[in-house]
Amino acid sequence: MSAALDVEGLCAWYGSAQVLFDVALDVQPGEMVGLLGRNGAGKTTTLKCVMGIDAHRSGAVRFEGEDVAGLRTESLARAGIAWVPPDRRIFTGLTVLENLQLAARARQVRLDLDLLVDNLPILGRLLDRRGYALSGGEQQAVAVARALAGRPRVLLLDEPTEGLSPLVVEELRTAFVQLPSAFGIAVLLAEQNLQFVLSLASRVAVLETGRVAYRGSATEFAESPDLQHRYLSVSSERSRLD
Ligand SMILES: Nc1ncnc2c1ncn2[C@@H]1O[C@H](COP(=O)(O)OP(=O)(O)OP(=O)(O)O)[C@@H](O)[C@H]1O
Ligand SMILES: [Mg+2]
Incomplete structure (x- = not known):
């Protein structure tokens, strides 16, 4: 498969500055993979390169082969790759329900509200709320x-925990x-939140x-303070959920 x-x-460049070098990674169907790294390491650029945004790039990107x-x-979005940028980009003047309806319509799929609310229960009480609120x-x-x-088959999440309190992160x-x-x-x-990633991802x-x-x-990385220190300089201060 x-x-x-x-x-x-x-590889990726902003102007003449190269910021990604020979990056290789894969995500299998049904799998969650964590992309870790310090500030400026290239996480966002990697996701943007997959979506064909901003940086000039070379190399292979394959979606289902x-x-x-x-x-x-x-075209990538239509094909089934969805990207959630760090600034979230909700339509602030629309209600939550309208935001969801718009997304389903853009991909020409039926909105399965029950499935969404079952899995993200917080949505239930937000459907009539406008984005700005x-x-x-x-x-x-x-x-x-x-x-x-939009029923994507690949979901790219960029720092979903950024700026959220530990309680909300846990939710x-x-x-x-x-x-x-x-x-x-x-x-x-x-993500930069190591504990969040390690508790969710199978590989990093x-x-x-x-x-x-x-x-x-992820298990090997979780069990090795040495690896964490070597690649992330993790201390109790950086590991936000500790
Ligand atoms: N639009 C841009 N123009 C020029 N350089 C950029 C641009 N966006 C990012 N960079 C540079 O590219 C490198 C990788 O940045 P990127 O945003 O991908 O890192 P990141 O791992 O997502 O960092 P963070 O954890 O802070 O979000 C950094 O050196 C950054 O300064
Ligand atoms: Mg980033």
């Missing part, structure tokens, strides 16, 4: 729900546990100044 998402030899490196962002955690849940409303974590199986999706989760890739410094099982 082909990987849901497969990146190989990915098909080369999609040449496709435009809109949501807290950070609520916005994040809605942004993920909106991505899922999100509980909801995220079942996302791959409930929605039949592969998830690439870019760690970026260090634009290169993959480590690729392996």
